[in-house]
Amino acid sequence: MDEKTRRAWAYLSRVAEPPNPRLAVLVESVGALEAADRIRRRALDDDKLLRATEARHEMNGAAADLEVLDRAGGRLVTAEDDEWPGLAFVGFGHIDHAKRPQAHAPLVLWVLGPLRMCDIAERAAAIVGTRAATAYGEFAAADLAAGLVERDVAVVSGGAYGIDGAAHRAALASEGDTVAVLACGVDVPYPAGHSALLHRVGRHGLVVTEYAPGIRPTRRQFLARNRLVAALAGATVVVEAGARSGAANTAAWARALGRAVCAVPGPITSASSVGCHTLIRGDATLVTRAEEVVELVGRIGEFAPDVERPTTEVDGLSDEELTVFEALPRRGKRTLDEIAVAAGMAPADVLGPLTMLDVRGLVAREDGCWKLARP
């Protein structure tokens, strides 16, 4: 990509509030350079796009923005790049005809980090949740993230305090792939306490944003960011969420995009699990282990093993065998007739089961009577 085209993309990234589906249509039809030129010259047929770009069309920060990106060692990624995760955006709408929010593909992504976006999107799960996480929630997020990267699944999250941070940290600690999708420019230290963490994510994983350098996050941008978190992952796992949490928004995007929605349960006494329980009472899948998430994002046929169940000596006994077994006293012995009365079975029906129990080593014979082998 030549510098002129890069600058055009960078200009387009800022000139309308992303995502703008009308801008995407224009770029698709005439290319980035021509689109940028027409916007600058106000030579647009689309009146709505004319208005959406009116306030910023004279801004000229593209070169400076790219310099910030270059200095950080980052890159612009667009639909023209090999690593564009196009499949992740299949099913995204182009122009919003309906009233309800519709997901629009991003136009330009500002990206830091050694991973390729398309590789990640093929096998990733999002771990999201409240900033006000409990120790339990942070443990659960870290445990899931570590389990996922161990199974070669990348962990996507939002870089926030609480659940997001615990997920990124655990993925990094296991030397796994992790992606932070931001609601601000790559150079904006938000949240302030995570600048070192995000730096590490950018060095080993990926930091991704639709927003040009210097742009600070807003509520609206958080909501738009959430759709990218959901889109880049095969499944979204909400680990902890209050009655009102941004994580529910990410889950809603995941559902709208046809991705799996999961939630981790917690104590019914914990306000930080209320949102998760509401999701599970809806259509979210309850998950407790990374294997159960891998099942949803993994290759076909990759099933979580069943929970191990303890076994007891009477497993596999027939109904009659169990009845006879339980008709023997804890200590002491009984005749066949006594066993029959206790079991409520005909004496003739008792001998067969007794013999089978003897074969299994559960009962023993003594002086013509029977007793438990291990009282």
Next chain:
Amino acid sequence: MDEKTRRAWAYLSRVAEPPNPRLAVLVESVGALEAADRIRRRALDDDKLLRATEARHEMNGAAADLEVLDRAGGRLVTAEDDEWPGLAFVGFGHIDHAKRPQAHAPLVLWVLGPLRMCDIAERAAAIVGTRAATAYGEFAAADLAAGLVERDVAVVSGGAYGIDGAAHRAALASEGDTVAVLACGVDVPYPAGHSALLHRVGRHGLVVTEYAPGIRPTRRQFLARNRLVAALAGATVVVEAGARSGAANTAAWARALGRAVCAVPGPITSASSVGCHTLIRGDATLVTRAEEVVELVGRIGEFAPDVERPTTEVDGLSDEELTVFEALPRRGKRTLDEIAVAAGMAPADVLGPLTMLDVRGLVAREDGCWKLARP
């Protein structure tokens, strides 16, 4: 019921291991007196019933059993009594043709307590779970039980240590109706540590069992008992259950009988919640509050109110209003054009939303600029 008939029922209760569907068929066709007489005389066409009653047909403990019952102030309840909860047993099979376990209605119930069985079965929920309950599980069981009886729903359980005991205790403490279904005779103090509790349940609620006085519990009887717990309740709630727990058996009966199956979530780190999470990953409904259970056992149209969500000042703002609101700085003020650039909107489109925000008291005008009303 005359004493001779009562003795016949008591005899029938013991002569074959309950539930015995072939015995039920006989009693239904010739009555209890004649059925008892035929069994004593070995005058039976049904060869299987002949064998099932062979060991015990000469026993003659009926009078003594009834004396124990009378002394405890109890009664026999059969299908001939007004209080027989017949509707609870609709859908129970009579003779097991299929291989898999099938629920059979009880023949005789030994009952203590002032409540009428049919009244209870109309509006009851079962609260069951592991004996090895955690403090969390006991709290959850007690909280649900108290909430249910407050809403006029009876609490059915099995009288065991752990979850069962917490449920009974909380129901009694709230002066609500509670029913303990035992796997042993009404006079058998099992579990030993619950004899005072069961005495209280028998005085204020109901103690119910298929087993004649003196009969001690066995594994098989626990499993048979579980079907009655499930049958007497409109919904079965598993509060805590390990990977292997009797509560899962009660849940399976409830499912087989077409009753609602619910489970309470817990920490994924708790072995005592593993069984609940497995149930919810299956088809059980996650419940966190009594209202959500009442919804399932209650009268039609009795819905749980939604969880309350905290609200914020920006609730109900349109997309444009939110964008403009967030384009204002935390502190300080901006001109209309500055707001337009920050919002990425045409200056002409900014004034409308600003005015609406002004009306809502969220922004204020000052020296031809705009600022947040409450920075």
